[in-house]
Amino acid sequence: MINMLRWIVFALAAIAMNFPILVTLSTSFKSARELTTNPGLWVQAPTLENYAAVFTVSDRLNIFLYLVNSFAVAALGTLLAVALALPAAYAIARGKVGERTLLPLIVNLRAVPLVIFAIPLYMMFQWLSLLDTRLGLGLILAIVNLPLALVILVNAIRDLPSELDEAALMDGATRTQILARVIAPLCRPAIVTGVIFGFITAWNEFLFGLMLTTSKAVPITVGASFFFAASGGGVQWGVASAVMIVGALPPMLLGLLMYRQISGSMTAGAVKG
Amino acid sequence: MTTKTHRSPVSEFRLLTIPLVVFLLVFLGFPAIVNLVYSVSEVSFETLRRPEITGFGNFAAVWSDAAFWRASWFSFRFGLLTAVLECALGLFLAIFLAPLLERRSWLMAILMLPLMVAPALVGLMYRLVLHEFAGPVPYYLWAWFGASLSFLGPGSAFWTLIVVETLQWTPFAFLLFYMAYQAIPREIIEASSMDGARYHHRLWYIELPLMTPTIVVALLIRFIDGFRVFDNVYVLTGSGPGGSTASLSIYIYEAFFKQGAIGKAVAASVILFAASFAVLYGLNAIAARRKGATR
Numbered sequence: 349m350i351n352m353l354r355w356i357v358f359a360l361a362a363i364a365m366n367f368p369i370l371v372t373l374s375t376s377f378k379s380a381r382e383l384t385t386n387p388g389l390w391v392q393a394p395t396l397e398n399y400a401a402v403f404t405v406s407d408r409l410n411i412f413l414y415l416v417n418s419f420a421v422a423a424l425g426t427l428l429a430v431a432l433a434l435p436a437a438y439a440i441a442r443g444k445v446g447e448r449t450l451l452p453l454i455v456n457l458r459a460v461p462l463v464i465f466a467i468p469l470y471m472m473f474q475w476l477s478l479l480d481t482r483l484g485l486g487l488i489l490a491i492v493n494l495p496l497a498l499v500i501l502v503n504a505i506r507d508l509p510s511e512l513d514e515a516a517l518m519d520g521a522t523r524t525q526i527l528a529r530v531i532a533p534l535c536r537p538a539i540v541t542g543v544i545f546g547f548i549t550a551w552n553e554f555l556f557g558l559m560l561t562t563s564k565a566v567p568i569t570v571g572a573s574f575f576f577a578a579s580g581g582g583v584q585w586g587v588a589s590a591v592m593i594v595g596a597l598p599p600m601l602l603g604l605l606m607y608r609q610i611s612g613s614m615t616a617g618a619v620k621g
Numbered sequence: 622m623t624t625k626t627h628r629s630p631v632s633e634f635r636l637l638t639i640p641l642v643v644f645l646l647v648f649l650g651f652p653a654i655v656n657l658v659y660s661v662s663e664v665s666f667e668t669l670r671r672p673e674i675t676g677f678g679n680f681a682a683v684w685s686d687a688a689f690w691r692a693s694w695f696s697f698r699f700g701l702l703t704a705v706l707e708c709a710l711g712l713f714l715a716i717f718l719a720p721l722l723e724r725r726s727w728l729m730a731i732l733m734l735p736l737m738v739a740p741a742l743v744g745l746m747y748r749l750v751l752h753e754f755a756g757p758v759p760y761y762l763w764a765w766f767g768a769s770l771s772f773l774g775p776g777s778a779f780w781t782l783i784v785v786e787t788l789q790w791t792p793f794a795f796l797l798f799y800m801a802y803q804a805i806p807r808e809i810i811e812a813s814s815m816d817g818a819r820y821h822h823r824l825w826y827i828e829l830p831l832m833t834p835t836i837v838v839a840l841l842i843r844f845i846d847g848f849r850v851f852d853n854v855y856v857l858t859g860s861g862p863g864g865s866t867a868s869l870s871i872y873i874y875e876a877f878f879k880q881g882a883i884g885k886a887v888a889a890s891v892i893l894f895a896a897s898f899a900v901l902y903g904l905n906a907i908a909a910r911r912k913g914a915t916r
Contacts, residue, residue, distance in 0.1 A: 354721045358728065361714055365735045365788050368746035371757055375749060387752075387760035432644055435637035443634030450638060454645075456901050459842075461849035463870040464890040464897075467877050468652035468659070471669060491648055494641075523633040552739035554852040555870070559878070569741040573856055576745060583748075585755045592746055596738045603737030607730040611796050614736070 369596070376589035383586055398590035411591060413564075414571030418551050418595075420482045421567055425489025426546035429497045430539060432490070437501035438527045442513060451502065458495040465491075466559055473560060482565045488556045493546040500545075500613050504538030505531060541609040548599040548610070568595040653894070660888040666881055679888035688864060689889060692872035699783065699868060700847030704840050706787045711794025712836065715802050716824070722799065733796065735789045743789050744853030751781065775862045782854055782866060786847060794839045801835035802828070841904065869893055 363370070370389065377394040378386065386392060402411055439445040469488060470479070478484030508531065516526045532539070557567040566574075572595045575588045603610060660679055662672035683689050714732070722728050735743070751772040753759050759769040772781045805828060813823050851870040854860075860867035860875060867875065873893070877886035 351720070354718055357714070358718055358721060358732075361718075361791075362731050365732065365792060367788070368743055368750050369734065369738060371750045372746045375755070383755060387755050387757050389757055432641045436641040439634035439637040443637075445634040446638050450642070452905065456905070457649075459845045459901055460897050461870055461893055463849065463851065463873050464656065464894045465649060465652045466873070467883070467886055467890060468655035469648070470877075471655065472652065475670075487648065490644070523637065527637065548737060552737075552741075554739060554741035554855075555874075558855075559874070569739045569852075572742060572745060576748065576856075583755075585749055585752070588745070589749060592742050596742050599737045599739070600734060603733060604730050607733050608726070611729065611733065611800070614793065614796060 369600075372589045372592050375585055376593050378586055380584075380586060398586040399594075401584075401587045402590045402594060409571070409574055411568070411571065411594065414566055414568040415594070417482055417485075417561075417565050417571075418567040418569070419598075421486040421489055421557075421565070422547050422550035424482070424486030425493055425550040426543050428486065428490040429493035429546055430501075430542050433494060433497040433501050433542070434532065434535070434539070435524075435527060437498055437505055438523075438531055440498075441502050441505035442510065443523075451498070454495050454498050456495075457491070462492065463555060466555065469556075470559055478560075480561045480563060480565050485557060485560050485565055485567065488560065489550040489553055492553060492556075493549055496549075496613060497542045497546055500538050500542045501535065504535045508534055537609075541606075541613045544602055544606050545610055545613045548602055551599050571595075656887055656891050656894065659883065660891045662884065664883050664887075666883070669883075679884035680892070682885050683888045683892065686885070688867065689872060691864065692867045692869045695779075695865075695867060696848045696850070696869045699779075699786070699850060700844040702783055703786045703790065703847040704843035706783070707791045707794045707843050708798075708836060708839050710787070710791045711796075711839070712798050712832075714791070714795045715798035716828075719799065719802055723803075729796075729799075732792050734792075736792050736796075738789075740789065740852040741856050744785065744856035747781075747785050747853075747857055773858055773862070775865065778858050778862060778866050782857065785853055785857065786850065789853070790843060790846070794843060797835055797839045798832065801832045805831050 374389050374391050375383070376398050377391045377396070379393060379395045379397060382392055405412065436446065436450065440447050440451050473479045473484050476484075478487075512530055512534075513526055516530055521529070551567075552569060553567070554569045557570045561567065561570065572588075572591050575591045576583050658674070659672050661674055661676060663675040663678070664672040718728075750756050750758050753769070753771075758772070762769040770777055772778070809827060809831075810823065813827050818827070848868075849870050850868045851874070854866055854868055855871055855874075858866045860871050869889070873886050873889050876882045876889065
């Protein structure tokens with residue numbers, strides 16, 4: 349009996365929280381004609397015409413470009429964050445270097461409204477000609493990803509027995525060699541988690557994409573909003589829905605496949621930071 | 622123990638942190654200095670590289686700007702309300718659904734799905750969901766109750782945004798609480814049921830107190846994220862109607878990009894920076910004291 353109630357609560361919560369996704373998914377399969385007559389959730393005559401329309405490139409809207417941009421900046425922002433965080437995490441976890449300054453500073457970055465750095469970064473990028481470039485946006489996304497990457501890696505290295513390091517030191521290895529040959533391979537699960545979580549975060553970022561890009565480096569979160577800019581006949585809801593589904597799909601698939609790792613890393617910053 | 626002498630280990634550890642420190646100095650340290658200098662300068666897009674230090678006029682302008690205080694009040698209320706709602710709902714779901722989820726962990730993936738979607742895209746999705754002609758919510762409200770609401774109109778826009786934010790981020794609070802709930806040692810629960818404690822007594826006197834630290838952390842994280850909200854609000858209402866839903870992040874963005882008021886935007890950034898620094902410093906001090914007390 350109570351179990352029945354649990355299932356009902358689960359179903360209600362799942363539907364309510366995923367409601368915008370469900371509506372958008374259903375709308376993306378409606379024909380232009382059905383859209384005017386049927387705003388309900390059920391699709392009467394499913395069609396793929398909206399998806400076909402999305403991928404026809406016009407001179408104003410180019411979803412391929414937005415997707416490639418998102419992929420490039422998310423990859424750069426993630427790999428750079430992990431590459432910077434790994435040696436620092438090793439120094440913090442084993443050498444106690446920066447444990448009281450660098451670590452709290454970066455962990456607290458998670459809580460700082462990053463918009464406060466937005467204007468100077470905009471000016472700096474203007475001077476460096478980094479505005480509207482994938483490199484520029486990728487660098488900023490690395491900052492966004494640093495706090496959790498560092499926490500995940502510090503925790504992972506602390507969990508490794510320090511006898512490993514000592515044995516390698518006896519053999520005459522330097523700390524850098526130990527990091528590259530012993531620690532990094534053993535941390536591979538944590539690195540993978542950090543990369544996946546960072547990729548999702550970077551893919552979903554909007555504020556810096558909005559400010560630092562205008563055409564060449566526009567990511568999908570910003571590009572999707574272009575499809576809402578009414579061009580004459582108002583928003584084409586079917587096409588706009590297909591765009592949003594395509595833009596949300598990569599992180600959703602990663603999330604569904606890797607939910608165990610992600611739930612662990614989402615809470616890492618909260619519980620141990 | 623060691624027969625060989627190594628390079629002083631601390632210095633090699635220092636070297637390993639250098640890339641990160643340099644990166645932070647360039648992309649956070651330098652902007653912070655620019656913020657401080659420009660906030661006390663007279664500056665426009667024409668004199669961007671030659672700011673003229675003039676004093677605290679920008680701060681005075683922000684301080685006397687009603688829109689700044691309205692945005693601060695919006696951010697505070699928004700952060701507080703969404704944090705409390707998300708944590709209350711998340712706590713209920715975590716405890717009530719635990720027996721279901723323990724046996725079928727894949728159900729977690731469904732509840733976590735909203736966290737994977739960009740808040741900006743979720744905001745855009747609600748433009749569709751709430752649209753008066755194309756949206757299913759007004760459609761079903763008309764069909765079932767013969768009336769609908771103007772969800773993004775004056776008076777209701779704030780509450781619509783609260784619901785949008787809460788529905789997307791309740792899964793985060795739920796996730797934290799579920800993990801904390803699972804981490805309660807079995808022996809404690811078994812011992813209490815041997816003593817004949819009833820379910821709600823056990824919940825109230827044993828499980829919830831054990832989860833209190835997590836609840837505090839979740840409230841804080843959700844408050845901070847709600848306070849600095851930008852993406853979903855920006856795409857859903859802009860800052861309207863009539864600036865009533867401008868958060869502080871949106872205030873700073875619009876001051877800079879829409880009004881070209883660089884000095885004001887930068888001064889507001891510095892105020893926000895100082896405020897978050899003060900809050901974080903206080904929280905860390907409290908956390909350190911608590912850790913010291915329990916260990």
